[in-house]
């Protein structure tokens with residue numbers, strides 16, 4: 099049985115590795131010649147970590163992960179701590195650590211685990227057709243490949259989504275712009291072993307440790323969609339948006355390199371429930387695009403890969419039946435993640451200023467128990483518990 103996997107991102111590579119472990123032949127086709135992920139880093143929560151462990155990357159992942167021993171929220175103007183707590187109750191409850199990792203390193207780990215030279219780079223799929231016996235993918239260089247089934251992990255702008263879902267929902271702008279990148283750890287900005295977030299005015303500035311003595315940083319600002327992106331004015335723009343914010347935030351702005359800072363207008367897609375058409379299945383952002391507000395989009399793609407492979411490994415009623423079982427095992431889970439992230443996004447970014455002000459107040463009373471309980475529930479809802 100041969101699977102065609104479209105897309106060499108987190109979803110596609112996790113899938114190809116998982117399917118091979120389940121005994122399937124795979125071929126991966128990736129549109130670009132060199133993958134340049136949209137973000138500088140990513141937090142892999144224990145549900146995602148468990149998936150990568152199951153795919154044989156436990157040690158490699160640990161080597162990339164930062165030590166996020168504590169979590170803290172700070173007041174935007176004074177910089178004082180609103181709440182700070184240890185992450186160890188979460189680790190004890192779910193049985194695994196969260197790992198913030200640099201994206202390029204995560205991508206390299208996945209690609210090297212599968213085999214870099216085996217990936218067909220520079221192959222952009224433009225059309226998919228299927229018969230009772232198999233699937234044919236056509237690329238923009240007019241070449242074609244065939245397989246028994248096809249997994250579309252072609253990301254949030256998926257072209258195969260249109261083929262699978264007759265009236266696919268459009269991407270929805272979530273109302274804020276995110277700038278992200280990596281800087282050397284500077285403990286006068288934030289502690290080296292802590293996920294630190296400054297909050298106020300519906301904006302946030304966050305720092306997470308990744309390996310190699312680096313912070314993954316990001317700035318979120320509610321803004322209209324479609325503003326021009328200009329790296330030459332980036333620092334002044336951020337100084338304007340964060341005028342009056344505490345000294346560590348000003349220091350971070352002074353430290354960042356505009357050339358390596360990414361700017362992303364944050365979107366999601368209204369959850370939909372058909373991921374499968376015959377022998378073609380959507381996976382990862384192609385099936386469910388979320389805002390990054392609970393850090394679960396990539397983790398959900400890894401979960402998809404694990405569930406898909408285990409469903410296919412035990413199928414006896416044929417590929418089409420197995421893919422439908424994959425769909426039914428994933429639809430509710432990913433809908434829950436997308437809607438949870440959307441809710442978190444709205445509270446964090448001041449959609450209703452009263453609700454956001456109440457959240458700021460509640461942080462002063464937060465012991466960590468409530469925040470960690472929410473995270474544990476999300477994590478334990480994954481396929482590996």
Ligand code: FAD
Nearest residue numbers: 105107108109129141223253382383390393394395396397
């Ligand atoms: P992608 O990573 O988009 O990969 C799709 C691949 O398919 C790409 O390589 C693309 O080139 C290729 N492709 C596209 N079209 C075609 C085609 N026609 N033919 C062939 N190939 C094609 N998730 C987390 O778990 N934790 C986080 O902390 C987190 N933070 C985030 C922060 C930001 C700012 C953003 C934007 C997202 C964040 N996410 C996070 C979400 C995460 O990045 C995505 O959910 C994840 O990358 C999805 O993986 P994917 O493989 O489905 O899609």
